[in-house]
Amino acid sequence: MPIPERLTPGKATKNRTQRLLKLLDEISSTLEDNGDQENERVRELILQWNEIACREHDFHEFRDFHAYTSKDDFIISAQRKAKYIEDFQYIESIELVNVIAQAEGTEPDIHYAVDLLDKNFPDGDASDLIFWPNYWFQDENMLHIELTPEETVGYLMARSGRTLQGAPEIELRYPYYN
CATH class of the missing domain: 1.20.1280 (Monooxygenase)
Incomplete structure (x- = not known):
């Protein structure tokens, strides 16, 4: 994707x-x-x-x-600058998580996708959530958890306080810290 x-x-x-x-x-x-x-x-x-x-x-x-x-x-x-997107859509955030999770595209594409998520979910710490969930959740036992793209975006929205247009209600299975 x-x-x-x-x-x-x-x-x-x-x-x-x-x-x-x-x-x-x-x-x-x-x-x-x-x-x-x-x-x-x-x-x-x-x-x-x-x-x-x-x-x-x-x-x-x-x-x-x-x-x-x-x-x-x-x-x-x-040479790629991630920008805050005022009208960032929920489906776009899911697609970015899929680019990262499925390692599709070039390495610069993946890096740029992470940067876009970080920029558009201030204080969401997308890279930590995706690559080091144990650090993000502050629980060493959570290193190998697998979040769906929807859950990933749900946690990013919750921590950053930014709800995207088109986002459904997302059940967050794990407690998290702001």
């Missing part, structure tokens, strides 16, 4: 992609040469990156990205 059409991110530009690629290579090279968070050159390069990217990135993202994504996907994700 793809990201709903009206929510799809804009296309990455060739110029921005090339600039980010050059910066990422320089950041990676500087880090390999014993650069750390306090290194002035590393900080300067990350500031340059953040001026071009659609969202701010922290030092740890550059240090760790090789462990969880490719260089190309990292650059694509940097």
Whole structure:
């Protein structure tokens, strides 16, 4: 299931992609040469990156990205900005949860879908609910629970206080903390 059409991110530009690629290579090279968070050159390069990217990135993202994504996907994700959608629909939120849960689409698509949920359910902590439910529910025994997409959206609406148009009443099986 793809990201709903009206929510799809804009296309990455060739110029921005090339600039980010050059910066990422320089950041990676500087880090390999014993650069750390306090290194002035590393900080300067990350500031340059953040001026071009659609969202701010922290030092740890550059240090760790090789462990969880490719260089190309990292650059694509940097060019996608999730926005708050005033008329966000319940069915769209379900489709986003399905993109994530079914791991359909590219890694940047999944990352963008999580960002959209986080942006549209303030304080909902979508990524924690989906990937680390034990942390979200504050109960170590809940790591492997399986929520339906409807339950996931129900918990996000409940915690964030945002009820989406078209949302049915959703029974929430587990207690949660605001």
